Amino acid sequence: MRIGEAARRAGATVKAVRYYEALGLVAPARLGNGYRDYDEHDVRVVREIRTLGRLGIPVELTRPFLDCLDSGRPHADDCPASLAGYQDAIDDLTRRIGELTARREALARRLHEAAHRDSTVPPGEPMHDFTRLPAGLPVPEDDGACDHxxxxxxxxxxxxxxxxxxxxxxxxxxxxxxxxxxxxxxxxxxxxxxxxxxxxxxxxxxxxxxxxxxxxxxxxxxxxxxxxxxxxxxxxxxxxxxxxxxxxxxxxxxxxxxxxxxxxxxxxxxxxxxxxxxxxxxxxxxxxxxxxxxxxxxxxxxxxxxxxxxxxxx
The missing domain is CATH 3.40.30.10 (Glutaredoxin)
Known part of the structure; x- marks a missing residue:
């Protein structure tokens, strides 16, 4: 099949398929006229790369999973190297989560300190001064909603x-x-x-x-x-x-x-x-x-x- 059909069936773009091919992850056959000829295995490889990408595994680290498919295994994660790839991705996410959590906590502390630095903001700066009532507030009317x-x-x-x-x-x-x-x-x-x-x-x-x-x-x-x-x-x-x-x-x-x-x-x-x-x-x-x-x-x-x-x- 041509590259456009392969991309459509794999749920990818033609540009993405060409990128995977440039990395050596997809290797379509060549016809006599020089055109690439993609088969079902190539479509499955592209789908697997996209699935792993959604899990946070970058394209460059999908090789162990694709080698597992090439070896004839029914699933890309049937091989020990694939399981190691999962663990590496988990370790990387754990590290990044720790860094992001620390950054979030630091930002929250800075926000709290800045917001509470002075709860009595001078007149003319009412944005954070909830202790004073602005002038001209609408007066609620007695609509009888509590008479009962x-x-x-x-x-x-x-x-x-x-x-x-x-x-x-x-x-x-x-x-x-x-x-x-x-x-x-x-x-x-x-x-x-x-x-x-x-x-x-x-x-x-x-x-x-x-x-x-x-x-x-x-x-x-x-x-x-x-x-x-x-x-x-x-x-x-x-x-x-x-x-x-x-x-x-x-x-x-x-x-x-x-x-x-x-x-x-x-x-x-x-x-x-x-x-x-x-x-x-x-x-x-x-x-x-x-x-x-x-x-x-x-x-x-x-x-x-x-x-x-x-x-x-x-």
């Missing part, structure tokens, strides 16, 4: 916290429990979803958490037996935020948004993710005693909760 919540029983959900404990929301402990739900805390080394600042109520998770941090002792003194943040991010992601912001309370993780489904809480989509809409629940004796919704501005919300607790001390 006061008096509802809290579902029996067990959620993991950043402190390593699991919290049962229907029985977190005696007294009142404050749970502020938020969509997504920004991190200096991660980009927020596109259009984040244009979504009413989305921006401000970090200032809100800082507010609950700064008023934590006052909230406890006012009757909050415990304070929790709650979002859909996993615990590893949340733990970075807890450590960076030095939060004195745990953040609970609900990646499946089970609480939203059980209580029919409002949610929204951003960056391909379903996220909690910002709101705060006051839980007491297994029921929702009070709900704050919508929450704006989030950086002053902890003070709002504190004032409510002060007015409902009974």
């Amino acid at each position: 919540l006061p008096g509802l029983p809290v579902p029996r959900l067990e959620l993991p916290g950043t402190d390593g404990r699991t919290v049962r929301l229907d029985a977190p402990g005696p007294g009142r429990t404050v749970v502020y739900l938020y969509p997504l805390t920004g991190r200096p080394d991660r980009d927020l979803p596109d259009g984040w600042d244009s979504i009413p109520g989305a921006r401000g998770c970090t200032p809100e958490s800082c507010g609950f941090r700064d008023h934590h002792e006052e909230l406890v003194s006012a009757g909050a037996g415990r304070v929790f943040g709650l979002s859909s991010q996993d615990t590893v992601y949340q733990r970075e935020v807890v450590e960076r912001l030095r939060l004195p309370f745990a953040i609970l993780s609900d990646p499946a948004l089970r609480l939203a489904d059980e209580l029919k809480l409002p949610t929204f989509e951003a960056g391909g993710q379903r996220l909690f809409t910002r709101l705060t629940l006051i839980l007491r004796d297994g029921v929702v005693e009070h709900v704050f919704y919508p929450v704006f501005p989030p950086d002053r919300h902890a003070q709002q909760v504190l004032e409510w607790l002060g007015g409902h001390s009974g």
